Amino acid sequence: MSTVSAERLATIFVEAADTLVAEFDLLDFLHMLTDRARSLVDAAAAGLMLADERGRLAFMAGSDENVRLVELFQLQNDQGPCLEAFRTGQPVINVDLAAATDRWPRFAPRAAQAGFRSVHAFPLRLRTQVIGALNIFGSSTGGDFDSADVPVMQALADVATIGLMQERTIRRSEALTEQLQGALNSRIIIEQAKGALAQLHGISVDEAFRRIRAYARNNNRRLTEVAELIVTDLAALPGLAER
Amino acid sequence: MVQRLIDRQPADLGLLRRICLAAVEALSASGSGISVMTADGTRGVCATSDPVSERVEELQFVLGEGPCIDAFADRRPVLAADLSDSEVHRWPVYAPAARADGVCAVFAFPLQVGAARLGVMDIFRDRVGPLSGTEMQTAFTIVEVTVEALLDMQHELARDGDGAAVLDFGRHAELFQAQGMVMMQLGVSIGEALVRMRAHAYAENRRLEDVARDIVERRLRWDGNN
Numbered sequence: 171m172s173t174v175s176a177e178r179l180a181t182i183f184v185e186a187a188d189t190l191v192a193e194f195d196l197l198d199f200l201h202m203l204t205d206r207a208r209s210l211v212d213a214a215a216a217g218l219m220l221a222d223e224r225g226r227l228a229f230m231a232g233s234d235e236n237v238r239l240v241e242l243f244q245l246q247n248d249q250g251p252c253l254e255a256f257r258t259g260q261p262v263i264n265v266d267l268a269a270a271t272d273r274w275p276r277f278a279p280r281a282a283q284a285g286f287r288s289v290h291a292f293p294l295r296l297r298t299q300v301i302g303a304l305n306i307f308g309s310s311t312g313g314d315f316d317s318a319d320v321p322v323m324q325a326l327a328d329v330a331t332i333g334l335m336q337e338r339t340i341r342r343s344e345a346l347t348e349q350l351q352g353a354l355n356s357r358i359i360i361e362q363a364k365g366a367l368a369q370l371h372g373i374s375v376d377e378a379f380r381r382i383r384a385y386a387r388n389n390n391r392r393l394t395e396v397a398e399l400i401v402t403d404l405a406a407l408p409g410l411a412e413r
Numbered sequence: 414m415v416q417r418l419i420d421r422q423p424a425d426l427g428l429l430r431r432i433c434l435a436a437v438e439a440l441s442a443s444g445s446g447i448s449v450m451t452a453d454g455t456r457g458v459c460a461t462s463d464p465v466s467e468r469v470e471e472l473q474f475v476l477g478e479g480p481c482i483d484a485f486a487d488r489r490p491v492l493a494a495d496l497s498d499s500e501v502h503r504w505p506v507y508a509p510a511a512r513a514d515g516v517c518a519v520f521a522f523p524l525q526v527g528a529a530r531l532g533v534m535d536i537f538r539d540r541v542g543p544l545s546g547t548e549m550q551t552a553f554t555i556v557e558v559t560v561e562a563l564l565d566m567q568h569e570l571a572r573d574g575d576g577a578a579v580l581d582f583g584r585h586a587e588l589f590q591a592q593g594m595v596m597m598q599l600g601v602s603i604g605e606a607l608v609r610m611r612a613h614a615y616a617e618n619r620r621l622e623d624v625a626r627d628i629v630e631r632r633l634r635w636d637g638n639n
Contacts, residue, residue, distance in 0.1 A: 191545045209573075218580075221548050222551050223546075223553045224550045224551070224553060224579070225551075229586075238586075238591060242586055252620075253458035265415040291609075344490075344492035344543060345493060347490060347492060347549065348489050348490050348491065348492060349489070349529065351489050351490050351553075352487065352489030352490075354486060355488055355523070355527060356488075356591050358526060358527030358528075360592070360604055361527070361589035361590050361592075361598075362527045362528055362589045362590070362592050362593040363528075363587045363593060364590050364593060365589065365590035365591055365592060365593025365594040365595075365596075365597075365629070366594065366597050367593070368593070368594060368605075369593065369594040369596075369597035369598060369605055370597050375590050375629070378608055397528075398528050400593075401527070401528040401593060401596065401603045402452065402603070
């Protein structure tokens with residue numbers, strides 16, 4: 171990460187704090203965050219999970235599809251770095267996946283199989299509350315975090331958390347619950363849309379997601395909005411509906 | 414805990430009514446109501462815990478404003494812990510009217526699975542203040558039970574309310590992907606697709622997530638001669 175300029179670092183932090191814009195979309199924000207976190211330390215992939223009201227983590231955003239599957243595997247097997255960071259409130263740093271089979275008997279081999287060599291996880295925390303965790307995967311064991319990277323990445327996670335918690339009406343503690351529940355439902359809409367598009371075009375769900383993201387980006391529309399139209403009014407999206 | 418509370422309500426009442434009564438008990442509320450709402454404009458109060466709640470629930474549809482309507486439109490909970498506060502500006506007609514009926518706080522939860530929207534559940538309280546962390550968790554469990562009850566009713570399934578873990582929201586991406594696929598295969602709405610999948614799982618005595626996996630891996634489909 172030593173090559174990152176101060177200017178670029180500042181830009182990323184401003185983006186991570188910028189949740190007060192009028193057209194804020196939580197899922198878009200979280201996707202941006204995983205992309206930036208990944209590029210900041212030149213990692214292979216990054217994934218982000220948030221806790222629902224019952225303290226159960228749910229996958230929210232990933233820098234690519236590969237990481238999404240690994241994150242879901244982590245949740246289904248109830249073991250892995252994100253869960254550890256979430257439960258302890260402490261970062262998990264520089265774990266070599268090849269040597270982590272004792273620590274995570276199911277997760278470590280699965281992540282290695284996906285092409286990752288090392289893993290790190292940072293809690294999303296504000297004071298005593300932990301609302302989720304950010305996972306960073308490396309594709310080489312040589313690309314480990316140096317001592318300067320750790321505080322920068324934790325700071326990014328902290329700034330993003332503050333941004334999330336102050337989004338909209340800061341004075342209402344219920345605002346975060348409303349926002350998180352809305353985002354969890356948006357996540358479900360995206361999965362439904364992936365299935366629908368995969369069926370329509372005879373493509374994989376991963377390819378379907380790539381098309382949905384590309385369409386949203388190219389047409390300057392929100393991911394959630396495009397996904398919802400796919401399952402409720404596909405004719406409104408001619409570019410995606412055509413076989 | 415929630416299921417036991419629902420089971421304890423008078424057996425001669427409908428399931429949705431029993432859920433409303435259980436919600437009042439579990440959340441120390443003064444009332445609750447379930448309204449069925451769909452994207453095509455269907456609106457109607459479906460069950461309430463008591464006559465006052467029925468009136469307050471109806472009021473939103475009469476006035477065309479209120480937490481329930483916002484929760485449906487925004488697809489996320491609307492938690493109004495104090496109707497006398499700034500919330501008045503949000504619902505200038507509804508808020509004073511609800512307060513006249515003794516309602517000081519309203520917590521409205523959308524009943525939905527992704528893009529499939531079924532309605533809204535309202536929790537009313539006669540005192541100001543937020544739901545505690547534990548109460549909020551209980552509320553979300555009640556909401557899931559209600560969603561399952563509504564889905565089952567659409568298929569007239571005489572299931573006992575053992576709905577636990579049939580829908581584990583947010584975890585099983587395949588369930589929702591399968592739902593999208595079935596929607597396209599059958600040419601039905603996204604909500605109807607889930608109803609069909611659940612009916613199939615029930616008839617075949619299989620777990621819903623196993624059925625979903627078969628659909629995503631294209632071992633099971635509805636558009637051919639399945």
